[in-house]
Amino acid sequence: MPATILVGAQWGDEGKGRVADWLAKNAKMVARYAGGDNAGHTVYVGDAVFKLHLIPSGILHEQVTCVLGNGMVINPVSLVREIDELQAAGVAITPERLSLSNNAHLITPGHLALDAAAERARGAGAIGTTLRGIGPAYTDKTDRRGLRAGEMRSIEVFADRLYEHLEAANTKLVQMYGDPVDPQMSTEAYIEAAARLRPYIQDTALQINRALKDNQRVLCEGAQGTMLDVDHGDYPYVTSSSPTAGGALTGLGFGPRYVDRVVGVTKAFSTRVGAGPMPTELDGELANQLRGTGENFWDEFGTTTGRPRRVGYLDGVMLRYATQINGFSEVVLTKLDVLSGFDELPIAIGYDLNGKTLDFPPPTLAERARVQPIYRRYPGWTEDISRVRRWADLPETTRAYIDAIASVCGTPINTVSVGPERDQLVHRWVEQRTDE
Ligand code: IMP
Secondary structure: OOEEEEEEOOOOOOOHHHHHHHHHHHOOEEEEOOEOOOOOEEEEEOOEEEEEOOOOHHHHOOOOEEEEOOOEEEOHHHHHHHHHHHHHOOOOOOOOOEEEEOOOEEOOHHHHHHHHHHHHHHHHHOOOOOOOOHHHHHHHHHOOOOOEHHHHHOHHHHHHHHHHHHHHHHHHHHHOOOOOOOHHHHHHHHHHHHHHHHHHEEOHHHHHHHHHHOOOOEEEEOOOOHHHOOOOOOOOOOOOOOOOHHHHHHHHOOOHHHEEEEEEEEEOOEEEOOOOOOOOEOOHHHHHHHHOOOOOOOOOEOOOOOOEOEEEOEEHHHHHHHHHHHOOOEEEEEOHHHHOOOOEEEEEEEEEEOOEEEOOOOOOHHHHHHOEEEEEEEEOOOOOOOOOOEHHHOOHHHHHHHHHHHHHHOOOOOEEEOOOEOOOEEEOOOOOOOOO
16 A cells, blocks of 8 residues: 655645655655645755755655646746756756646646736735735636646647637736736747646656556655645635645545555644734744744745745644644654744644634634634753754653644654754654655
8 A cells, every 4th residue: 555645734834845855765756746836845955955846855866756746737937947957956857757747737927917916906815825826727727727738748739728828818817907918928938848848748647556556655745734725724815726635636646545654744833924814823032033034944934935934833723633634644743943942832732712612723714813722831942952863862851842742633753853954854763664
């Protein structure tokens, strides 16, 4: 039973890229199943920093084949740019190592302009999207008007379809007081990108099912996070796809019987970009301490947008909810090193809503915005733990904090990260294999 699904347990930016990089060591295939270049995965290997938006971080492992699944939305120009950047950094990208699903939908300049116009029109209710055209591309998909990657196989047909689509987008843009796009110029850039991408387009569901039947380990790499899921997140302050574990099955095209491991990733505290409720949000000095100054790559500023992230204490209620929605078999805790120096570490173990205690988030957004976290407070630690490599060398208070989180969500935590580098992972069991 060889599929592992990796899912963000919070609002994205949990450090999934570095966890995927660890799990990819024992995988033959790494496949992304949702979202587009709204994601930003940072992987540190020695002195090199790779910022990936579309291509799974598994590409940095030679034995791995990477797949961009049908559940994704792809900006062809961004994908070509990312391929070029990786190739310039010495990473081999060939159609044998990277494939793009026939059925993935395309993001066009029309979608980018529509995303910006829709955000402007929302005014004070803006979602704070990444402006990568994600929502409009998924809207076209469900409205059955979208462009699919497979259409790039025939340049003439693609050019006509793209031109028609851009004209339709312009009609909408004019109604929304947005700036129309120039169909001629946009079509040229996209045709160039289409010609470059053609060799990578495949029936990726077939490819994945063959690998699974051959008993090869497939790692399904999620983007964004559970609370941004269009069904299960803080609707409408969500993205337009299904980043949760179920999304891996539809977003790649294989059946649930192959899945034997669902790994949730959470930071040791909370962050969020964009609008929407965040019950444990902090401001002032504590927030600055958690966020960092922005001087380091790993400080809490968006990889894709550069926006400072909202920060807060760990929300155990959300984590419990994410565990339920995804069926995590384990949780990996990231950025534990950032908590050194806090006198105490509160974890929200419940919410108070009008005097009633809740173990799970309430159903409506209005209620989610009103809940007051009920904290249980744990002692902090002062030691710098970034050099710790053995579980037993973590301070006792750190281990108690980890165990408290595991007990809040009812899931084992056997791996934590104490820094951004590849080797800054600490495993509870030294002998633990990553694929078993
Ligand atoms: P969109 O996906 O660009 O439509 O943005 C919708 C919401 O999801 C916004 O609040 C974004 O900030 C958030 N979002 C989208 N992608 C990511 C991500 O990779 N990390 C964190 N937040 C994200």
